[in-house]
Amino acid sequence: MLEIKDLKVSIEDKEILKGINLSVKAGEVHAIMGPNGSGKSTLASALAGRDYFNITHGKILFDGKDLTELTPEDRAREGIFLGFQYPVEIPGVSMVNFLRTAINSMRKYRGQEPLPAGDFLKLMREKKQVVEIDSDLTNRSVNEGFSGGEKKKNEIFQMALLEPRLAILDETDSGLDIDALRIVSNGVNKLRSPENATIIITHYQRLLDYIVPDVVHVLYKGRIVKSGDKSLARELEEHGYDWIKQEVDANN
């Protein structure tokens, strides 16, 4: 589904990603871990098309299409969803209005008619249950005055509603208490299917107790330096990142 080939990304003149190779198949969950400043969030943003990241080299193929040639909105319409580390507040714009605009933009892209208001509200009700979200939350403005946990839940709720083929969750677990973490993870697990894939970006192993990944990658200094199964995450939890850093730095 997703093929990243020798991807190099810089901000201004500083190279952050120095040749990423990654292959994600439908039905898989990948976890990308790594110490602070290793380039995890840059990778997420580059996939979503944030413009101040410069792709200097390499390709991102999504079902064979080169994503780097698409605008951020077209990437989203192709089925890429980014769960933001810091979801943005949009005062005065109701969640209902926001999501209806979003879903209808995507439908239009696929040549579908706009979703009738009644059907849309029904869909919202269904998806709210997935993430155990309060009815009240969807009546408020986008993320405005939401607590940290509510914002993260709201990201998963949007993901449930928009049904992406590839979801990238950027530090979705940061700042969550244990209950919110359980709810968010449940939501992600319920949405897992053989047709879609998920990339989880996280600093801690904790989230991976709830969402069990198929593959774990370690990102360090802009490169994927180690990949393995879920046991790699546990190893990192026990020993930290230092042994990997030493291994990498010794080879250089």
Place this chain on the structure above:
Amino acid sequence: MTDQEKILNEVTGSDYKFGFQTEIDTETIPKGLNEEVVRIISAKKEEPEWLTESRLKAFRHWQTMEMPQWAHLTIPKIDYQDIIYYAAPKQGAKYENMDEVDPELLDTFNRLGIPLEEQKQLAGVAVDAVMDSVSVKTTFQDTLADKGIIFCSFSEAVKNHPDLIKKYMGSVVPYTDNYFAALNSAVFSDGSFCYIPKGVHCPMELSTYFRINAANTGQFERTLIVAEDDSYVSYLEGCTAPMRDENQLHAAIVEIVAMENAEVKYSTVQNWYPGDKNGVGGIYNFVTKRGICKGDNSKISWTQVETGSAVTWKYPSCILRGENSVGEFYSVAVTNNYQQADTGTKMIHIGKNTRSTIISKGISAGKSQNSYRGLVKVLKGAKNARNYSQCDSLLLGDKCGAHTFPYLEVDNPSAVVEHEATTSKIGEDQIFYCNQRGIDTENAISLIVNGYAKEVLNKLPMEFAVEAQKLLAITLEGSVG
């Protein structure tokens, strides 16, 4: 160029939808302004002697005045002798019967979305349509007359209700008030008059639609609304003009009188031609709007959505004389390209326990300048007066300006006056968040701007709110990249 700049350029580059001109025979008088011209206008309108005299008095006073320079506006010198002060579609002044109305005129108002045939109109909105210097047609007059409500053109009111006009005209905005008020009082052409008798709740929205059509003319209308004790009326005003390379002058007066327990809601969607992308052409909009809460417990509420005009100079105000009276001002002012707006309000607290609320939302894009200017004045006797003001500015791009000039004069120690102001830039983060959910940048901006202005848009009557939302999107089309 960043993405945001690109979209800004696109959004600011959109076309004005109402820029067409109607080919219709128009009767005009020669350019220029002197006592003779004032007399001609008065004669054309077959006015009584006292009104002619009142116009001349205003004209003589205007000649002694200078155009105000205090606003944050750059206006090229206006040659008042180069303007036509009266223009009227030929074929008699007013149409009694729809069959008599020139089809071109009907078509004009249809294209503006204001059908003049009553059966085609939105149920519940009566319209007075004013083209250049005359009122073309007022709808639903009979329905309203059943309740004793008078809703007609200003010229008709002078003929049919001279006592009311004599009593109230100039009682809120005297001709000495300011330069443009004096000019209007000398040469005003037409406008609307509305009288709600005691105890009557007006069953429909009343509205006036102003259209400038003829070239080189100025539009100088007057609106007078009188609400007797225990009455209620909601009044709407809309305006458009053709696209022209020359600037055209619009100087209007609106007066509102609210007696005991009366409530008047006045909503404006101002969409005069703003000029082109390079700042050529557009309407100079100099308007004096003021209401007096004369009776106890009365209320006047101004809501305005200002998207048009090359220059806007406008401060809808409330004089809160009655005890417990309430004044409100809700405003969204959008400027794009080279537009300039200096707008706000004055709340004058005279009576005890008077309250006022000011919510102003400025949105600047392109190379425009957008200023809020507001005065809250609490007089000695206004015990327990309360004011809350909130002035927000939103900037799109980095070539525009937003300014806030609040003035507070408080002479009573029991008064509580609050002022909050914020300035924000439309965030790239917000736009990207929308993009990531499949919403393109243009729609994202429209969503964000409408969200920002929601508090004010919610105050508009339903049909108007929808129009206003679309208008905001169109005005900002092409303004972020």
